[in-house]
Amino acid sequence: MSDAPRNQLSISLEDSDDVDDIISKVGGLSASDTTKAADAAPKAADDTASKAADAAPLADEDDEPVEHEVEVRLADLQADPNSPLYSAKSFEQLGLHENLLKGIYGMKFTKPSKIQERALPLLLATPARNMIGQSQSGTGKTAAFVLTMLSRVDYDISQPQALCLAPSRELARQIMDVVEQMGKYTPMKAVYAIKDSMPKAGTAIDAHIIIGTPGTVNDMIRKRMLNLTKLKLLVLDEADNMLDQGGMGDQTLRIKKWVPKTCQIVLFSATFPDIVREFAQRFAPDANEIRLKATELTVDGIKQFYMDCEGDAKKFEALSELYSLMTVGQSIIFVRRRDTAEKISARLNRDGHAVVFLHGTMDTHERDRVMDQFRNGDIKVLITTNVIARGIDIQQVNLVINYDIPLTGDGLPDPETYLHRIGRTGRFGRTGASINFVHNAQSFEQMEAIQDALGCDIIKVPTDDWEAAHKVLKKALK
Numbered sequence: 001m002s003d004a005p006r007n008q009l010s011i012s013l014e015d016s017d018d019v020d021d022i023i024s025k026v027g028g029l030s031a032s033d034t035t036k037a038a039d040a041a042p043k044a045a046d047d048t049a050s051k052a053a054d055a056a057p058l059a060d061e062d063d064e065p066v067e068h069e070v071e072v073r074l075a076d077l078q079a080d081p082n083s084p085l086y087s088a089k090s091f092e093q094l095g096l097h098e099n100l101l102k103g104i105y106g107m108k109f110t111k112p113s114k115i116q117e118r119a120l121p122l123l124l125a126t127p128a129r130n131m132i133g134q135s136q137s138g139t140g141k142t143a144a145f146v147l148t149m150l151s152r153v154d155y156d157i158s159q160p161q162a163l164c165l166a167p168s169r170e171l172a173r174q175i176m177d178v179v180e181q182m183g184k185y186t187p188m189k190a191v192y193a194i195k196d197s198m199p200k201a202g203t204a205i206d207a208h209i210i211i212g213t214p215g216t217v218n219d220m221i222r223k224r225m226l227n228l229t230k231l232k233l234l235v236l237d238e239a240d241n242m243l244d245q246g247g248m249g250d251q252t253l254r255i256k257k258w259v260p261k262t263c264q265i266v267l268f269s270a271t272f273p274d275i276v277r278e279f280a281q282r283f284a285p286d287a288n289e290i291r292l293k294a295t296e297l298t299v300d301g302i303k304q305f306y307m308d309c310e311g312d313a314k315k316f317e318a319l320s321e322l323y324s325l326m327t328v329g330q331s332i333i334f335v336r337r338r339d340t341a342e343k344i345s346a347r348l349n350r351d352g353h354a355v356v357f358l359h360g361t362m363d364t365h366e367r368d369r370v371m372d373q374f375r376n377g378d379i380k381v382l383i384t385t386n387v388i389a390r391g392i393d394i395q396q397v398n399l400v401i402n403y404d405i406p407l408t409g410d411g412l413p414d415p416e417t418y419l420h421r422i423g424r425t426g427r428f429g430r431t432g433a434s435i436n437f438v439h440n441a442q443s444f445e446q447m448e449a450i451q452d453a454l455g456c457d458i459i460k461v462p463t464d465d466w467e468a469a470h471k472v473l474k475k476a477l478k
């Protein structure tokens with residue numbers, strides 16, 4: 001494995017209102033140097049063919065795990081103490097109000113996950129203490145902080161008491177959905193602080209809970225619509241990203257200045273790179289911390305692959321071939337640049353595949369429309385930038401493609417963004433696969449650096465034998 005340089009401070013590229021701009025400034029990779037890629041091919045490549053040979057037979061949509069199988073697998077995981085979905089306790093034992101229990105069971109949750117079991121009693125204890133909580137992607141962090149918000153609010157006071165910040169409007173909308181479902185049997189009132197979806201200018205916000213992106217929250221504070229003097233709880237979802245100095249850190253710090261000193265600060269993410277963690281500890285002093293070891297970051301249910309595309313132009317051919325051969329549930333293709341998203345979307349559509357694209361400079365209504373279409377399953381393939389690399393939860397997504405290997409703003413391999421991207425599949429005990437496209441020595445080394453940093457195995461899938469490729473992937477999705 002190579003010793004390619006690793007970034008210390010991971011600067012992710014997600015946007016809130018316009019951080020997506022950074023993405024376009026990074027630029028594309030060189031399309032040259034295909035021979036080096038072949039030289040650099042790892043040993044793992046050799047065992048691909050034999051793995052493919054004994055893989056499951058070719059099959060299609062019908063093989064998608066039926067809901068019953070998913071339920072059985074989930075019940076097994078929730079009974080396995082080594083699983084992040086395990087809990088020894090029931091929701092009743094976590095000290096939640098019966099109206100919240102009704103909301104939880106209405107969502108068909110039966111048992112808490114490990115992060116919910118561990119975090120909730122700490123989050124709800126009196127006096128309130130800050131929290132820095134880490135747990136793998138798709139393990140239920142949202143419920144942990146949403147239940148805290150719904151528990152802490154005094155419903156008799158019509159003023160903002162809980163504020164949750166997220167890095168994208170798509171994630172803010174998703175969190176609102178969870179708040180509404182979990183809070184269904186409470187008198188809570190929640191409003192958005194996201195562009196084009198917030199209450200009318202001049203309206204003083206009287207909702208208990210605010211969910212938004214930092215740029216718009218600052219706007220609302222500036223316009224005196226949002227008074228945070230009664231705030232009891234500030235939650236940063238995807239906290240390492242929200243505190244990142246290259247991204248949204250400044251905006252988040254500005255918001256904190258308006259928050260009472262006594263406010264409980266709750267930070268959640270699947271990743272906390274060391275440098276951001278130090279900053280997080282200052283942002284949320286004296287916090288209870290729930291941490292993961294470096295070796296625990298990846299989710300077992302997500303099988304990781306790569307395809308050697310021998311040149312940039314071949315990446316599109318591989319993609320088109322893949323979608324011609326396979327019917328996956330739903331999939332997300334991540335690219336670095338917005339124009340790449342648009343171009344490959346147009347080409348795939350021309351080739352007869354129904355795909356949509358989403359990026360941060362699109363009109364907000366268009367973003368919402370595309371996301372809703374994808375969430376409803378009307379469209380199966382979404383091509384996007386890092387704008388939705390984090391947090392988005394669509395259980396039917398069983399394939400993630402890194403068309404471009406994730407890099408930081410400085411052009412270095414970005415293991416955190418990689419983890420978040422592949423974490424859009426394999427949610428809460430489901431299985432999924434990710435495929436990285438490499439096309440030259442440089443992109444191969446970047447992928448290898450990510451593999452090293454995470455201590456995971458990324459296995460080669462052949463691009464010269466599509467039947468074998470199909471078998472390998474189908475087996476992974478079983």
Ligand SMILES: Nc1ncnc2c1ncn2[C@@H]1O[C@H](COP(=O)(O)OP(=O)(O)OP(=O)(O)O)[C@@H](O)[C@H]1O
Pocket residue numbers: 108109110111112113116135136137138139140141142143269270390391392393395423424427428
């Ligand atoms: N106790 C539970 N029982 C069943 N399903 C659950 C439970 N908790 C959460 N889920 C479901 O698991 C999925 C993943 O949860 P969530 O989106 O909160 O993950 P996360 O840890 O925030 O992931 P990420 O790091 O990617 O943001 C959601 O569909 C959620 O409804």
